[in-house]
Amino acid sequence: MxxxxxxxxxxxxxxxxxxxxxxxxxxxxxxxxxxxxxxxxxxxxxxxxxxxxxxxxxxxxxxxxxxxxxxIADAGFVADQVRAAVDGPSEAFSERFARAYFGAWEHPDTSLVLHSVVRSAASSATAARVVRTTIESALSVDGTSHWAPERLNLLGAQVFGIAMARYVLGTEPLASMALEDLVATVSPPLQALLND
The missing domain is CATH 1.10.10.60 (Homeodomain-like)
Incomplete structure (x- = not known):
């Protein structure tokens, strides 16, 4: 040296x-x-x-x-979870998807990433564009093609809004619901949104 x-x-x-x-x-x-x-x-x-x-x-x-x-590249787990949710009966897709998505919000390894995504997308057009690309990619995986893209987009918007109310804003009683109660409550209307 x-x-x-x-x-x-x-x-x-x-x-x-x-x-x-x-x-x-x-x-x-x-x-x-x-x-x-x-x-x-x-x-x-x-x-x-x-x-x-x-x-x-x-x-x-x-x-x-x-x-x-x-x-938010770490949020690639969303696409992985969607792929996993696709496997199984189509009439229970929304239940599997909701459990995976809201479960990710409650897991310490992914919660911080999701909070970052929501807060940032709401405050910046640049961040919103990055998040939009990620969500569209997650909802266009193989196996979801028998649903119209706009239906899948509406499903994504619904769970995004529920997550915002529950995990970011902390609105009650939604914030205090057990995860399984939340999944059981939201899954039927989400499934109806896909099937109507």
């Missing part, structure tokens, strides 16, 4: 191992987008939450929009 090269202990603070720094930025971004939404979140605040320099955020992601898209 030449005298001009810094030792690992002398490197710029906040530039740890690339994978660790990137994961820390993503975690901080999810928390910040969930807390204040896309519009109010700043690269500086996200960097502060990750204990890195703001320039490192841009180095890894290029822009706040790209960073937001990366945080």
């Amino acid at each position: 030449t005298p001009e090269q810094p030792t690992p202990d002398q490197r710029e603070p906040g530039r740890g191992a690339p994978g660790v720094a990137r994961a820390s930025i993503l975690h901080s971004a999810r928390a910040e987008f969930a807390r204040v939404g896309y519009g109010a979140a700043t690269v500086r605040a996200i960097a502060r939450g990750a204990s890195v320099d703001p320039a490192l955020v841009i180095h890894y992601f290029g822009s706040k929009e790209n960073l937001f898209a990366a945080t």
